[in-house]
Amino acid sequence: MMLGIFLASGESFKEMTKSGQDIRFKKFYLKTFAKNFSRIYIFSFANEKVNGLPQNVTVIPNKYRIHKYLYGVLLPFINFSYIIKCDGFRAYHLFGTFPAIICRIIFGKPFIFNYAYNYQEFAQIENKKFQKILLSIIEPIAILFSKRVFTATKSIFKNVGKKAVYLPNGVDTFFFRPTKNKKNRVKPIILSVGRLEKQKNYEVLINALRTVNAKLLVVGNGSLKNHLKSIAKNNGVELKIIENIENTKMPQVYNRADIFVLPSLAEGSSKVLLEAMSCGLPVIASKVKGPDEIIIDNVTGIFCSTNKRSIRNQVLKLINTQSLRKKIGTEARKRIVEHFNLSKLILTETKAIQKII
Structure with a gap:
């Protein structure tokens, strides 16, 4: 089985490195995926080369440096030769579903994505009115065309319905562990x-x-x-x-x-x-x-x-x-x-x- 991975809109290994998430992604996700799929294609929004990946993992760059919103739409067509090889896709977050939806409609390729939090609520709190409207349009379309939806909370699980798969975030419990001899301070x-x-x-x-x-x-x-x-x-x-x-x-x-x-x-x-x-x-x-x-x-x-x-x-x-x-x-x-x-x-x-x- 060949798996395609659509990173969130604008995301890349370069951006993940800035936030420190590249290690988590490589060490846990890609290492496990590589053992369970014959070939993995990761579609990045940056024009980049990435080292240190499993042999059966290939990063497909945004070699023309197209803006992330436009690239999300054009990605399936520009990278048709790779898209057609994939048996299905894993998309990250709601804004990562643009190319996945297109692949589902045009090429009949199934996809699953993660619904990490209430995106519209976050947009409303930060007064991002246009983003909230856009999210209200994308959300039902993404759920409709997806095969399954990973929901990080049980409240979202109930809202998504039959397609929901409850999958909370996890942590590397060996890396994040208590240390001994914590100091007592006057000011905590x-x-x-x-x-x-x-x-x-x-x-x-x-x-x-x-x-x-x-x-x-x-x-x-x-x-x-x-x-x-x-x-x-x-x-x-x-x-x-x-x-x-x-x-x-x-x-x-x-x-x-x-x-x-x-x-x-x-x-x-x-x-x-x-x-x-x-x-x-x-x-x-x-x-x-x-x-x-x-x-x-x-x-x-x-x-x-x-x-x-x-x-x-x-x-x-x-x-x-x-x-x-x-x-x-x-x-x-x-x-x-x-x-x-x-x-x-x-x-x-x-x-x-x-x-x-």
Whole structure:
């Protein structure tokens, strides 16, 4: 069986390297796929050559450097000689389904894609009106023409219907694991990881930490960077923002922190939440769809509302109770190992792809 992979719109190995996701993709996904399919063609949106891949994996570049939106439509025709060889396709995210839909309609090729989070909700929160309209058009078409849909949360699973295959995000539990001899600090480090955008609710988190004796470390970049720094300064919050950090160094970042907070207004099956829990960190997360399927309240983590009073109260609860931090961190690690092990989830994904081809 030959498998074609459509990366998300604009995605490439070069972009994955920037975010540190290339190692995860190569080590787990491609390694497993290569063992289960005779040939794999990966259609990249960049004009690139990629080394270190299994012998039966070939990257098909965007050699004419066509804009991502136009290339998504033209890709099946420009690369017809490769498309026709594929027995089916794995598309990434809703915006990665453009070429897959065309291949289904014109060439009759089946495809499966992952519905990672509520795309329209995210667009609405960030006031991306045109994107929200576009998503509302693409979503039903992609589901209609797909054979199956990987849904990262149970709420999306219910919305998709009969074609849904529940597949939450997973984590490399060996790579993201607790380290020994954690230091006791006068000022605990509160960590959060994510885009510096409205959806992540960092402004409220900073306001919640006013007068709290703690340091706030945020790993991520985005349009609100300077705004958040200004708010932290005005509120006397000790904030440090690290914009770029190699994914290989993230376990160290998690293990140096005392508490992880995810105060988002909306989420999916959050990879950073899974990574923090896998490292044995006590976590606090807003009770929204996604985290509510990962955390067992007051056992493997603590829920908060999205307002500053709730966030502040839960942060102080953990800061003031070392035994609770330790207990929640230990239980969090156990839950991730048992239910969100990436190696096991990729085998489930591979079998589902094989069934549609």
